[in-house]
Amino acid sequence: MAPDPIKFDDAVDRAGDKLLEDAKRELASGRRSLVIDPLIDANTGSQTVSTVKMGLILEALLKRKYPDWTIKRLSRESLAEKPLLLIGTLTPVNVERAIDTPPDAFRIWLTLIDLNTGRVVSKNLDRATVNSVNPEPLPFFRNSPTWHKDKTVSAYINSCQVNTEIGDPADPEYLARLPAAAVINEAMMAYNADKTQEALRLYTEASKLAEPGDLRVLNGLYLTNWELGKRDAARDAFTKIVDSGIDAKKLPVKMLFRTGTTDFESAEDQSAQYQMWLNAIASQTGKSPVCMKVVGHTSRSGSARTNERLSLRRAEAVTKQLEGRNRALRSRLSSAGAGSREALVGLGTDDFRDALDRRVEFRVVDCM
8 A cells, every 4th residue: 555645756765765675675686777668647648747757866866875776768779788677657546536526646656677587576656745746748748639548558557557566577568669669768858859850750760660559659740740841741640540549449639628618729720730630530430430429528627517518518519520521420420528527637727737638539439
């Protein structure tokens, strides 16, 4: 059981120290290299301001107390050395397990894997106070049009959390895609540093190594091509995102609405992007022999009753736009509102931190 929540920096340091102490007892003495695969939010798969800070705190701890372990950047070269691999998640939770209420803690999971054996050598769980965590996603995740836990991200989370115990093998899907993860990490770093052309080159390279349908790659190809003015290539990438969502039977899209309305936000070029997304969704759904439920979601900033009504109205507005683009969909689409019941962040801040709570999901359902 995790300890009571404390300030984020202290919780990460406490969790990391116990993780590494336990690993020292399990492993033979001697020098080893250690690589951190960037830590993520387990609800969204995103890297955030605080998951990055987690990595920095753990690096400082390693340098301060574990000089026999040399920290190396995640790369194909460092992975070839079969290092120790540190992974982790940071997730908003409700300690009291109350439904549809804001989180009252952030759960920290840390896991250390020995790539010599492919097995978990130590794990630790802790909790941080809500106000000490900044869940704002990094630019790549903030700007990506969609998300869902594809095979690769799910395998990372499975290896880190309750699906593995000490001595168990890490998820084989996760281990198999580590070389791709190394290139994707470089691509994300380039994108977050506004090196868009370099990021496009790396995402293109990663596409040859990653799982088909890897959303980090497809979102990266979409974002970089769009920002470089390559509209046809961006459209192709988004079409693949839609096809991946149809295959997964779930496609969540970040279409942000003006507060309390069914009108889309129109900042910068959002409107042009939304129109292209809707065109692609209407076209690809029309080509597939599927029916789809459009589900609206809201943040937790309003009352439950208001959020229920608003989320349904937004879903109906999107459904109407899809039907207007493809008449064949009129008998195959339905609408529903989830309010804030399925919030992923749940803070009710109505900004970049909880943008995914204001998503629209396209769920493949049985045709009646």
